[in-house]
Amino acid sequence: TFxxxxxxxxxxxxxxxxxxxxxxxxxxxxxxxxxTWDSIxxxxxxxxxxxxxxxxxxxxxxxxxxxxxxxxxxxxxxxGSRNPxxxxxxxxxxxxxxxxxxxxxxxxxxPGRNWWSGRDRNNGDGFKFRPWDSETALGLSGLExxxxxxxxxxxxxxxxxxxxxxxxxxxxxxxxxxxxxGGAFHVMTTAPWNQAQPEQNRPAARFFALSEQISRxxxxxxxxxxxxxxxxxxxxxxxxxxxxxxxxxxFFPRRSAIVLQQFRSAGLYPKADPPSMNMRGGxxxxxxxxxxxxxxxxxxxxxxxxxxxxxxxxxxxxEPVVLSExxxxxxxxxxxxxxxxxxxxTFVVGKPSLGLSELHYHPSTPSPLELxxxxxxxxxxxxxxxxxxxxxxxxxxxxxxGTGIQFEFTGSKITRLAPGAYLLLxxxxxxxxxxxxxxxxxxxxxxGKLNNSGEHLQAFNAKxxxxxDFTYGxxxxxxxxxxxxxxSLEVVDPGADLNAxxxxxxxxxxxxxxxxxNPPAILRVEILRADSTSVRIMFQGKMGSSYTLxxxxxxxxxxxxxVETGTTLxxxxxxxxxxxxxxxxxxxxxxxxxx
Numbered sequence: 132t133f134x135x136x137x138x139x140x141x142x143x144x145x146x147x148x149x150x151x152x153x154x155x156x157x158x159x160x161x162x163x164x165x166x167t168w169d170s171i172x173x174x175x176x177x178x179x180x181x182x183x184x185x186x187x188x189x190x191x192x193x194x195x196x197x198x199x200x201x202x203x204x205x206x207x208x209x210x211g212s213r214n215p216x217x218x219x220x221x222x223x224x225x226x227x228x229x230x231x232x233x234x235x236x237x238x239x240x241x242p243g244r245n246w247w248s249g250r251d252r253n254n255g256d257g258f259k260f261r262p263w264d265s266e267t268a269l270g271l272s273g274l275e276x277x278x279x280x281x282x283x284x285x286x287x288x289x290x291x292x293x294x295x296x297x298x299x300x301x302x303x304x305x306x307x308x309x310x311x312x313g314g315a316f317h318v319m320t321t322a323p324w325n326q327a328q329p330e331q332n333r334p335a336a337r338f339f340a341l342s343e344q345i346s347r348x349x350x351x352x353x354x355x356x357x358x359x360x361x362x363x364x365x366x367x368x369x370x371x372x373x374x375x376x377x378x379x380x381x382f383f384p385r386r387s388a389i390v391l392q393q394f395r396s397a398g399l400y401p402k403a404d405p406p407s408m409n410m411r412g413g414x415x416x417x418x419x420x421x422x423x424x425x426x427x428x429x430x431x432x433x434x435x436x437x438x439x440x441x442x443x444x445x446x447x448x449x450e451p452v453v454l455s456e457x458x459x460x461x462x463x464x465x466x467x468x469x470x471x472x473x474x475x476x477t478f479v480v481g482k483p484s485l486g487l488s489e490l491h492y493h494p495s496t497p498s499p500l501e502l503x504x505x506x507x508x509x510x511x512x513x514x515x516x517x518x519x520x521x522x523x524x525x526x527x528x529x530x531x532x533g534t535g536i537q538f539e540f541t542g543s544k545i546t547r548l549a550p551g552a553y554l555l556l557x558x559x560x561x562x563x564x565x566x567x568x569x570x571x572x573x574x575x576x577x578x579g580k581l582n583n584s585g586e587h588l589q590a591f592n593a594k595x596x597x598x599x600d601f602t603y604g605x606x607x608x609x610x611x612x613x614x615x616x617x618x619s620l621e622v623v624d625p626g627a628d629l630n631a632x633x634x635x636x637x638x639x640x641x642x643x644x645x646x647x648x649n650p651p652a653i654l655r656v657e658i659l660r661a662d663s664t665s666v667r668i669m670f671q672g673k674m675g676s677s678y679t680l681x682x683x684x685x686x687x688x689x690x691x692x693x694v695e696t697g698t699t700l701x702x703x704x705x706x707x708x709x710x711x712x713x714x715x716x717x718x719x720x721x722x723x724x725x726x
Contacts, residue, residue, distance in 0.1 A: 143355070144355045145352035152263065153178055172246060173285070183218075183252065205220075219257045222257035222260075223298065225260060234279055234393070242286035243283065245264040300401075303472040306394055312411060318332045318333070323379060334387065335379055349371050402466075403425075403470070405462070406423040406471070409424075413479065414479045415479070427466055433445050439461055455480060458477070477526075485525055486518050487599060489645060494619075495615065501566060506561075509615075510581075512559070518548075520626060524548065531591055533589060535586050537577060545573075554574045555571055556573075556577045557576055557577070572646050583605065588601060588603075610636055621644075624703065661712060664712070665709050666719075667709050672700045677698060678725050683720050695710075
């Protein structure tokens with residue numbers, strides 16, 4: 132965010148407002164109460180106290196070449212499993228990313244100054260580190276500046292932990308993630324920045340996008356302060372653009388390779404390169420053959436989520452890996468006694484598809500037994516049924532409903548949906564189970580409620596892409612019997628248009644069929660209306676069937692006259708018939724039949 136600042140009407144320049152990473156900031160982004168967060172910087176403790184910080188610093192004097200000491204500062208047992216009796220004093224993954232950032236930008240006004248750290252005393256997570264005022268960097272400190280030797284002030288945890296082999300390899304894993312395969316510091320060419328190919332230099336692309344935000348605004352800044360330190364004023368075109376373009380042409384194309392070599396020299400990145408994949412994750416067809424290669428060393432991989440270095444389930448690669456289901460591949464090279472960084476990728480085998488199959492927006496009123504159990508509100512029995520109508524497992528992590536109702540699948544009871552499987556989102560699980568029984572696949576309770584007048588619902592994935600988007604109705608041509616009379620709304624074809632009323636029918640069973648396939652459709656007249664000008668009949672026709680409409684003047688009757696015969700339907704579709712009413716207000720009975 133960039134703004135022009137005026138003080139009492141006087142232009143003061145271009146500013147970048149930033150959140151101060153104090154206790155309120157920490158509670159806002161990481162949870163908890165701001166009153167329980169310690170917030171520490173190079174000068175003081177703006178929030179909380181030094182107690183846990185001092186305990187962490189005291190531990191740094193131990194022998195971190197030993198894995199049990201390295202794990203203990205993270206609150207873990209020697210094998211890396213969490214021990215609730217141990218205090219977690221250090222968020223190692225956060226520390227590594229914080230270090231990589233400062234090393235890359237060449238921050239020479241650090242580690243002695245310009246840092247913040249925070250920890251929630253209640254939940255026991257380790258200290259997290261945050262950059263601040265990092266302005267002596269990105270070329271101002273030189274292209275080849277090396278700060279990997281930092282060891283005092285806020286770098287003390289790093290100085291102690293870098294003696295541990297597990298930490299160094301964990302550091303290397305982060306480096307590989309950020310410096311390769313489209314990561315934040317990935318650079319594919321040493322040529323000057325090319326705006327037409329941003330993927331070739333990720334840090335330059337980010338820097339260029341930020342600079343473009345102030346490219347016009349910098350004119351006001353130079354007009355206000357350009358002559359503050361120089362007799363000849365600094366200007367946008369003569370000085371600012373020249374400096375920016377120099378960074379894009381010289382600093383960003385070369386800096387990543389320089390820092391990577393600094394990491395290798397410091398023992399923070401192995402000489403052995405990780406294995407390469409002939410395709411690095413994504414959607415593949417069943418039977419896809421994944422090839423791994425490396426210039427030297429033996430390749431080990433796992434498909435069970437374990438680290439190949441631990442050898443639990445690790446396999447020595449000798450031939451392509453045939454993928455038949457969704458798989459996470461983790462692979463390393465072992466060259467002599469040195470392990471490479473980790474290369475990992477997730478493969479979706481087949482095509483998953485998240486569909487909606489049933490919706491109960493207006494349940495019937497509670498029964499006497501339900502009332503006796505304390506469930507007096509009909510909306511407590513609402514539910515939404517989803518299914519995977521694709522051919523591969525659907526990963527629900529990151530998926531959420533954000534329009535109509537609110538629900539996040541991350542951390543819910545169901546985060547992975549197999550092909551053909553169903554799950555339920557319910558308004559009130561206790562009420563739902565009172566009516567429908569136990570053991571159904573409930574992912575959790577949503578907040579909000581389904582509108583009895585119709586509503587727009589949307590669900591999104593982790594990339595903020597829409598995965599479900601539809602609006603249901605309650606008036607004709609939507610099935611009216613689903614509006615409080617007992618049946619739910621069931622989808623005829625989850626792969627078809629959910630906004631089309633013809634793709635919905637009222638459930639055959641009272642209350643619907645949550646958590647399982649909808650029963651086979653039977654012939655049901657959805658709407659039968661008559662007035663002085665017409666008789667209107669609507670029903671759901673099935674593909675491959677025809678229909679015949681008969682009428683008679685009396686019941687019982689053996690004299691049914693054919694009114695209309697339909698042709699064979701090419702698809703499942705809603706059929707609407709409009710007839711002329713009988714003369715003189717006489718009675719007329721209709722019979723609808725299918726072969």
